[in-house]
Amino acid sequence: MATYSKPQVSLLNGIVMGGGAGVSIHGRFRVATENSVFAMPETSLGLFPDVGASYYLSRLPGLFGEYVGLTGARLDGAEMLACGLATHFVPAKRLPSLEDALSKVSSSDPAVVSAIIDKFSQQPALKDKSAYRRLDIIDRCFSRRSVEEILSALEGEAAKGTDDWISATIQSLKKASPMSLKISLRLIREGRVQGVGRCLIQEYRVCCHVLRKEVSEDFFEGCRAILVDKDRNPKWEPSQLELISDDMVERYFSKVDDEEWEDLKLPARYKLPVSAMAKL
Incomplete structure (x- = not known):
């Protein structure tokens, strides 16, 4: 989907989480509505943001991807548009008309498709309490080297005054699997300098280790x-961030020690446009 030459249009009129994000966010056009709710809440489940999330989360403005990936924060349609997860915002009542217009397009030219969606689009206002309005705080805190340092920075911000958003962010991190937080932070950080193909291969490798329960059964x-x-x-084990060593995290990123196991192999691509090749 990330390298598909034809323009994919995803209508995000509802919950966009996990696999739902995977089959839509990698497409060229993502249309959010007032009903859209995006989240990658895997750290609260003992997993990590997958299906290529390490690629697209790492490319959000500033450190917003780290915030969304680690906390599992829910974003509405306006926030999705503001941070780039969505390319357009169309009121839900106009979706039938948009679909009808798109069904009549005889061209696969992205510019033509974009122009049609533009006719139905609006610019929604961000809510006053939107996390995206706190990007300066997010950048200060989530730019820290480790999850422990991120938490410490957030607690320092909380000590400066009363902000329900900061308190909720701290609680989300403290409730999540410590191992998942460590893995997720590294995936997003490394994803920032990798193509989508490499991100998918690395996520597959980490997932294999998760399922083998070699380090943790979270x-x-x-x-x-x-x-x-x-x-x-949930009773997480290890139960605290401080109990997780760098070597423990490293095991998730190494090849599986099994002669019958092999890394994910993506299909060969031919005659790709330059823009698609850049994503690999």
Whole structure:
């Protein structure tokens, strides 16, 4: 999808999370509405933002991708447009007319498709309490080297005054799997200098380690607590960020020690436009 030569138009009129984000955000055109709700809440489940999230989150303005990926924060349509997750904002009531107009297009020229969507688009206003309005604080705190330092910086900001957003951000991080936070931060940081193909290969490798339960069983515990028993009280192990060494994190990024295992192999691409080649 990220390298597809024909323009893909995704209508994001509802929940856009996990796999839903994976099959839409990589497309050329992403149309948000007032009903859109985006989030990658995997750290609260003991996993990490996957399906290429390390590629597109790392390319959001400033350190907004780290904030969204680590906290699982929910964004509305206006925020999606502001940060670039969406390319257009169209009121939900106008979507049928937009779909009808797009169905009549006989050209695959992105400029033609974009011009049609533009006719139905609006510029929504960000809410006063939008996290995107706090990008300066996010950049200051989430630019720190480690998750521990990010938390410390946020707590320092909280000490300066009362801001419900900062408190909620701190709580989101403290409730998430410590191992997931460490893995996610590294994936997003490395994704910033990798193409989408390399990001997908690395995410696949990390996921294989997660499923093998070699270092931590947090994903299975998260599924139990959130999806099965629904007590929403996962017992993470390791239970604290300070108990996780760099070597433990490194194991998730190494090749799986199994002679029958191999890295993800993406299909060969031919006659790609230059813009698509740049993403690989």
